[in-house]
Amino acid sequence: MPSCFLFGGIVLVAHETSCYVLPALVDRLGDGKDQVRENSQALILRCMEQTASPMYVWERLLPGFKHKNFRSREGVCLCLSATLNMYGAQPLSLSKLVPHLCSLTGDQNPQVREASITTLVDVYRHVGERVRADVGKRGLPAARLQTIFARFDEALNSGNMALSPSHDRSFEDDDSVDGNRSSSAQAAFKVPKVPKKPAESSTARRPSATGGKLVSKESAGAVDEDDFIKAFTDVPTVQIYSTRDLEDNLNKIREVCSDDKHDWDQRASALKKIRSLLVAGAANYDCFYQHLRLLDGAFKLSAKDLRSQVVREACITVAHLSLVLGNKFDHGAEAIVPVLFNLIPNCAKVMATSGVSAIRIIIRHTHVPRLIPLITSNCTSKSVAVRRRCYDFLDLLLQEWQTHSLERHTAVLVESIKKGIRDADSEARVEARKAYWGLRNHFPAEADALYNSLESSYQRTLQSYLKSSGSVASLPQSDRSSSSSQESLNASDKTDGTRSDNGRVRTKQVLRR
Numbered sequence: 001m002p003s004c005f006l007f008g009g010i011v012l013v014a015h016e017t018s019c020y021v022l023p024a025l026v027d028r029l030g031d032g033k034d035q036v037r038e039n040s041q042a043l044i045l046r047c048m049e050q051t052a053s054p055m056y057v058w059e060r061l062l063p064g065f066k067h068k069n070f071r072s073r074e075g076v077c078l079c080l081s082a083t084l085n086m087y088g089a090q091p092l093s094l095s096k097l098v099p100h101l102c103s104l105t106g107d108q109n110p111q112v113r114e115a116s117i118t119t120l121v122d123v124y125r126h127v128g129e130r131v132r133a134d135v136g137k138r139g140l141p142a143a144r145l146q147t148i149f150a151r152f153d154e155a156l157n158s159g160n161m162a163l164s165p166s167h168d169r170s171f172e173d174d175d176s177v178d179g180n181r182s183s184s185a186q187a188a189f190k191v192p193k194v195p196k197k198p199a200e201s202s203t204a205r206r207p208s209a210t211g212g213k214l215v216s217k218e219s220a221g222a223v224d225e226d227d228f229i230k231a232f233t234d235v236p237t238v239q240i241y242s243t244r245d246l247e248d249n250l251n252k253i254r255e256v257c258s259d260d261k262h263d264w265d266q267r268a269s270a271l272k273k274i275r276s277l278l279v280a281g282a283a284n285y286d287c288f289y290q291h292l293r294l295l296d297g298a299f300k301l302s303a304k305d306l307r308s309q310v311v312r313e314a315c316i317t318v319a320h321l322s323l324v325l326g327n328k329f330d331h332g333a334e335a336i337v338p339v340l341f342n343l344i345p346n347c348a349k350v351m352a353t354s355g356v357s358a359i360r361i362i363i364r365h366t367h368v369p370r371l372i373p374l375i376t377s378n379c380t381s382k383s384v385a386v387r388r389r390c391y392d393f394l395d396l397l398l399q400e401w402q403t404h405s406l407e408r409h410t411a412v413l414v415e416s417i418k419k420g421i422r423d424a425d426s427e428a429r430v431e432a433r434k435a436y437w438g439l440r441n442h443f444p445a446e447a448d449a450l451y452n453s454l455e456s457s458y459q460r461t462l463q464s465y466l467k468s469s470g471s472v473a474s475l476p477q478s479d480r481s482s483s484s485s486q487e488s489l490n491a492s493d494k495t496d497g498t499r500s501d502n503g504r505v506r507t508k509q510v511l512r513r
C-alpha cells in the first residue's frame with residue numbers, strides 16, 4: 001500500500017521504487033532544515049516497511065557514512081538508531097554497519113563523533129557484549145575505546161538494555177570461583193533500575209541531535225556509600241573449613257584477579273568471594289593478613305579495569321576490607337587510594353562514584369596518617385572533579401580522625417586547605433571552607449594563623465559560611481589572635497551541633513580538651 005509524503009515541497013509516493021531515491025534521501029538527511037531531515041528519515045524508515053528487509057535499505061545507505069556533508073553522516077547514524085528502535089537488531093547485519101560507526105567515532109566533526117557513539121551504544125543495547133568485542137578489535141585509540149566502553153557500561157548499568165537476557169553472555173552467570181550461582185555480577189549490586197525509556201528512541205523523531213550533546217541521565221549508575229554498605233554482605237555464603245581451605249581460596253582469587261585475560265565476570269566474582277570470606281570470618285585467621293598483602297596488585301589491576309563491574313566490585317571489596325579490618329587495612333589502603341583517585345574524573349558515573357565511595361569509607365575506617373599526603377597531593381589536580389572531592393575528603397577526615405593521627409601532617413593540611421579556599425572553582429572553595437572548620441577543631445592556632453594570612457575577601461566568605469551554618473562563634477580579628485584558642489573551643493562546640501551526623505569524633509575532640 002503506497003503512502004504519500006510531503007517531502008521538500010514534493011509529494012512522494014513511497015513504495016519499492018522510492019528506494020531508488022535513497023541516495024537523494026541521504027543527501028536530504030544533511031539538509032539545513034530540521035523538517036526536511038525528519039521527513040527524509042521517516043521516508044527511509046518507510047522504505048524498510050515496503051521492501052523485503054531493512055537490511056536491503058541499509059545496503060543502499062552505506063555510502064551515507066562517508067557523505068561529504070557532515071549532517072548526512074550524522075543523519076545516517078541517527079537513522080540507524082531509529083531503525084534499531086523500530087525493528088530491533090534481528091533484521092540487520094550489524095557486523096557490516098559497526099565498522100562504519102567505528103570510523104565515524106574519529107570524524108572531524110564533533111556532532112558526527114557524538115552521533116556515531118550514541119548509535120554504537122544503541123547497537124550495544126540491542127546486541128550486547130558481542131558489540132564490545134567487535135568494537136575492541138577495530139584498532140581504535142585506547143582513550144576513545146575507553147570512552148565508548150564507558151558509555152556501554154552506562155547503558156548497561158542504567159538498566160537501559162534492549163536485549164533479551166539470553167542473548168547476552170554478560171547477563172549470564174559464569175561458573176567461576178563463586179560457584180554455580182544464578183546471581184550474576186550485576187545482581188550483587190543493585191543499581192537503581194531506570195525504566196526502559198521509549199523516549200530514547202526520540203532519535204527517530206529528531207534527526208538533529210541538539211548540538212550532538214549527550215543528554216543521557218546524568219546520574220545513571222551513580223552509587224553512594226549506602227549502596228556499598230548493602231553490597232558488602234550481599235554475597236554468596238561460604239564456609240571456611242580450615243586455614244588450608246582459606247589459603248586455597250585466596251590463592252585462587254589472587255590468580256584470577258591478577259590476570260586480566262580471565263573473563264571479567266570471573267574476576268568480578270572473585271572479588272566478591274573475598275567479601276564472602278570476610279563475612280565467614282576470614283579476618284580471624286592470621287594467614288589472611290599475609291595473603292592480603294599479596295592481593296594489593298590484584299586490587300590495583302581490578303580498579304583500573306575497563307569493565308565497570310570489575311571496578312565496582314574492587315571498590316566495594318576494598319571498602320569492605322577497610323570496614324572490617326580498620327587500621328589493619330593500612331597497607332592495602334595506601335596502595336589502592338591513588339588508583340581510586342584516578343577513577344574520579346571518569347565520565348562514567350558508576351566508575352567515578354565507586355571511587356569516591358570507596359575512598360570515603362576507607363577514610364572513615366582506616367585512620368592511617370600516610371593517607372593524608374596521598375589526598376593532599378591531589379588537591380592541586382588539574383581535574384576540577386578531583387579537587388572538589390579532595391577537600392570533601394579532607395573535611396571528612398578532619399571530622400572522623402583523632403588529632404594524634406593528624407599531627408604529623410598539620411602543615412600540609414593547612415597549606416592544602418588554604419589553597420582550596422582560594423581555588424579557582426567555587427564548589428572546591430565551598431568544600432575547602434568546610435574543611436577549614438574541621439581543621440580549626442583540631443589545630444586552632446594553626447587555623448587562626450591561616451585565617452589571618454588570607455585576603456579580607458576570603459576571610460569574609462569564611463565568616464559568612466560560619467553564619468550560614470548557624471553558629472554565632474566569631475573568628476579572630478588579626479589583632480587578637482592570642483585569645484583565639486579559647487574561642488575556638490567554644491566555636492567548635494557550637495559547630496558540632498550543626499553537624500550532628502558526623503559529630504562523633506568531633507565531640508570526643510571537644511571533650512578531650
Ligand SMILES: *[C@@H]1O[C@H](CO)[C@@H](O)[C@H](O)[C@H]1NC(C)=O
Nearest residue numbers: 173174175179180181182183
Ligand atoms: C549450574 O547451573 C546451571 C544453570 O543454572 C544448571 O543447569 C547446572 O545443573 C548447574 N550445575 C551444577 C554443578 O550445579
Ligand SMILES: *[C@@H]1O[C@H](CO)[C@@H](O)[C@H](O)[C@H]1NC(C)=O
Nearest residue numbers: 341342377378381382383386
Ligand atoms: C593524584 O596525585 C598523584 C601524585 O601527585 C598524581 O600522580 C595523580 O595523577 C593524581 N591523580 C589525579 C586523578 O589527579
Ligand SMILES: *[C@@H]1O[C@H](CO)[C@@H](O)[C@H](O)[C@H]1NC(C)=O
Nearest residue numbers: 473486487488489490491493
Ligand atoms: C568559652 O568557654 C570557656 C570555658 O569552656 C568559658 O569560660 C567562656 O566563657 C566561653 N566563652 C564564650 C564566649 O562562650
